[in-house]
Amino acid sequence: MKEKLTQKDVEKIQQEIDHRKLVVRKEAIEAVKEARAQGDLSENFEYYAAKKHKNQNESRIRYLENMLKTATIVSDDSKDDEVGMDDIVEVYFEEDDEIEKYKLVTSIRGNSMENRISIESPIGMALKGHKVGDRVEVKVNDNYSYFLEIRSIDKTGSEDEEIRGF
Known part of the structure; x- marks a missing residue:
């Protein structure tokens, strides 16, 4: 596991x-x-x-x-200007010309329907540790990747999210 x-x-x-x-x-x-x-x-x-x-x-x-x-x-600490655990990140999808907000969480709290993405997912791995204004590459597999731009980081802290079932 x-x-x-x-x-x-x-x-x-x-x-x-x-x-x-x-x-x-x-x-x-x-x-x-x-x-x-x-x-x-x-x-x-x-x-x-x-x-x-x-x-x-x-x-x-x-x-x-x-x-x-x-x-x-894993540590849930991050610098004030970097994307870290439990941060809400607003990103711009260049390919789709759309803006989305995601919260980075551990995989047991992940829920894509509620825009909570795991730090182990391709987007989570690409965003973690970057700053506002950074353009990051999300590598889905060896043949496909796309770019996001970080628009804002909201350091709200952890909420009381449920741990996923099995």
């Missing part, structure tokens, strides 16, 4: 693990017990739904714990 995580990501993941172990696990076990007590398990939908929820919770805990074991910690 080898996810790149910030210290804030690690803390958020640990909080979710703790919540799932201490709260969700107990609720799920209790729901299975209640459904089992209703009798015939062969036609007991509540029992199967409770077991499924319990298993999904346990799977999510394993997934998050494995992510923490294999993660690489």
Whole structure:
């Protein structure tokens, strides 16, 4: 897996693990017990739904714990005039004559539908460390690349974004 995580990501993941172990696990076990007590398990939908929820919770805990074991910690610090983690960057696409805003995040918080792009994506790698006015090349693959111009950098800091599912 080898996810790149910030210290804030690690803390958020640990909080979710703790919540799932201490709260969700107990609720799920209790729901299975209640459904089992209703009798015939062969036609007991509540029992199967409770077991499924319990298993999904346990799977999510394993997934998050494995992510923490294999993660690489990256710094979320950057200079005031450079693009860094959790910055909102306004860029101009030369090819399309369009302006877009993106927030650079770690891959576990990435969501292209909300314009949160990973620092491991082609655009993220191209933008990181550059300044307003820089023209950067986004290399998609060996045969195709395009250019962006950085128009502005907004140093807003980290928001409370969800960690992606699996």
